[in-house]
Amino acid sequence: MVLHLGKLSLTVLIAAAGFAGVAQAQQANQTVYPGNKILAHALDVETGRAVARPHEAHVSSGVMYPLLVSSGARAQRAALGSAPATAALAGSASREGGAPTRGCSNVFTSRDGERQNIRVNQDCSLRRQAEEVIAVNPVDPQNLLAGQNDSRIGFNHCGYDFSNDGGKTWGDLLPPLWQFILKDGHTGDFCSDPTVTFDSVGNAYIGGLLIDITSPANALIAMKSNAGINGAFYHSPVAGPFQTYLDSPVGVITNDNDPNVADDKPLIIADSHLSSLKKNNVYATYTRFANTAFGVGGNSPIVFSQSVDGGATWSTPVEISGASSNCVAFSGEANPNACDQDQGSDPFVGTDGTVYVTFGNSNTAGSTNQILMVSCAPLADCSNAASWQGPFKVQDITDTQPVCPSIGRQCLPPNTYRIDDSVEISGSVDNAGRLYVVFADFRNGKANCMGATPVPPCDDDVFYTFSTDHGVTWSAARQLTPAGSAQWQPWSVVSPDGSKLYAAYYDRSYGNCESTGCNDITLATIRNPTSAIPSIRHSRVTTGSMPNLTAANNPVEAGFLGDYMWITLDVWGQPNIVWADTRGLNGSVEEDVYFARMGENQQ
DSSP: OHHHHHHHHHHHHHHHHTHHHHHHHHHHTOOOOOSSHHHHHHHHHHTTSSOOOTTOOOOOHHHHHHHHHHHTHHHHHSOOOOOOOOOOOTTOOOSSSOOOOSTTOOEEEOTTSOOEEEEOOOOOSSOOEEEEEEEEOSSOTTOEEEEEEEOTTSSOEEEEEEESSTTSSOEEEOOSGGGSBOTTSSBOSEEEEEEEEEOTTSOEEEEEEEEOSSSSOEEEEEEEEOTTTTTSSOBOSSOSTTGGGOOOSOEEEEEEOOTTEEEEEEEEEEOOOTTOTTTTOEEEEEEEEEEOSSTTSEEBOEEEEEESSTTSSOOOOEEOOOBOTTOOOOSOOSSTTBOOBEEEEEEEEOTTOOEEEEEEEOOOSSSOEEEEEEEEOTTSOTTSGGGEEEEEEEEEEOOOOOEETTTTEEOOTTOOOOOOGGGSOEEEEOTTOOEEEEEEEOTTOOGGGSSSSOOSOOOOEEEEEEESSTTSSOOOOEEOSOTTSOEEEEEEEEOTTSSEEEEEEEEOOSTTHHHHOOBEEEEEEEESTTSSSOEEEEEEOSSSOBOOOOTTTOTTTTTOOOSOOEEEEOTTOOEEEEEEEEEOGGGOEEEEEEEEEOOGGGO
16 A cells, blocks of 8 residues: 555656656656556657567557656656746636636637637646547437546546536536556556447446556446436446445456556447437447567457446457458467457447447558458347457558657657557448548658658648448548648547538648647538538638647647547537647646537538
8 A cells, every 4th residue: 555655646746746756757867667568668669768569559648648757758758848837827818709717717719709619627727638538418418528638636537527508618527437446456546548428318428547557457447427417427337226426336347457468548439329229238449458479579459348237337358350351460369360450449339239340450561551440230249259240441541650759659740749540540320321430641741741850741631431331341532631731630420311421630721830830620521421522611610729739838748639539419410529729828838628519600
């Protein structure tokens, strides 16, 4: 117990003291290593101490960010610049025309009054919130839930937000996920990759990835907010007379204490379709990194678990990424076509109960990777690995963006935000069973954006593809974004009738952002997306450009916007969008979560 308190204190003190803790680690010139060998290797790769294995997937931003800060490795990697100026935030008002606000809420309003960007998290400190998800209650479309990696009490915890007026105002909270006892006998030092979903009757479910820093333990757990609570608080998913008063036991999806195993990038989705044979089942997919004694030394298959009792119990996780002639195995598995170098799964459910999962895969012979998809039919037992069909190849993906020395990962200069195409893949299905996948890609990347000193323009782009035969074959990739500038980190959703496909993404095509690194959010609306000549309209979501977050203006948060933003539809067909925004209050540059609901005239 004494050891655990010491570890927890280290994490919180470094987060709270900021540069004092980082400076001490720099002075000591040593790194505090995580006890998990997967995470220790990822930290070495990120800091340049080791070379990545051939074709290995990246551990996600939400996990690496707290490891870098708490270990002291960030200070040793690069000069950080000056600390951001502190400011009194209470009672602040928007400088773009929004009405004065109370507390730490904020609204940015466009000059024409047509668009609003509403701050979701209500944290008053200069702490990072990023990597967002959002869900709309099918029973009450004015009830919205969001989630994000939240560092207000340390790097990171899983923050959740709720609105009962369609996103006009928000409350937020940090559920007691970290009270869960890991297999090493400790509570988790941090929680990452929050995820949220609703079932058909309005029950809400959240999930989070718990990790201990200096021991191998990690777990993925779930909690519940019963219908009528609207996500204002979360409780045990185990039914009983005092259920809503209890925060334990939680739903345990996986709980490990193996130094050669680490779980990452979980998402959960409930079957909310009243017509489905499996309505109200809750599904979880995630990446399971493992060191092996074969091949390149490790793999990272996609794993699936399900709950059929409201999140209380979960099936034994099974690998679903399978094998295909499109894959070349590097991990030494018996099957030479194992598709086991994966990351960034996205589960979604059809109206008939079919479960689909897209993911990025690097089991390819060349430098170009690929997007794969698997599915589980309505009458099949999805907890059985043999029930999964595929994987089917969706598209090749070119993810050759340059590596920024300051973060040790791919980026799009002059931004140093991490770029990872394998986790920026989203899928959706319409009521007719047509499938859609949206992704970012560097196939149009310019030579000037490569090499030791890359300079913009970089010309990263967003594409979509569709399938009309349940994912067996896919259309050619169709580009959504203009040439000559960078767009990245998309998320997407299709309308129930399939007439509109929506994709929201970060965009540098406004003003001089391509050269300065400022960013906006754009919504692309693709009408008749499966037709030979679809109509595509681009709408600016942000009311003003977000400043480039750099080591010079915020050394603690620089380099991280998370691995994804999010978009979903309400019952009126309006896109609801959340993203990490760097427009801090009172002149600061720091990350918070903002929301916009786009009406018909804005699509």
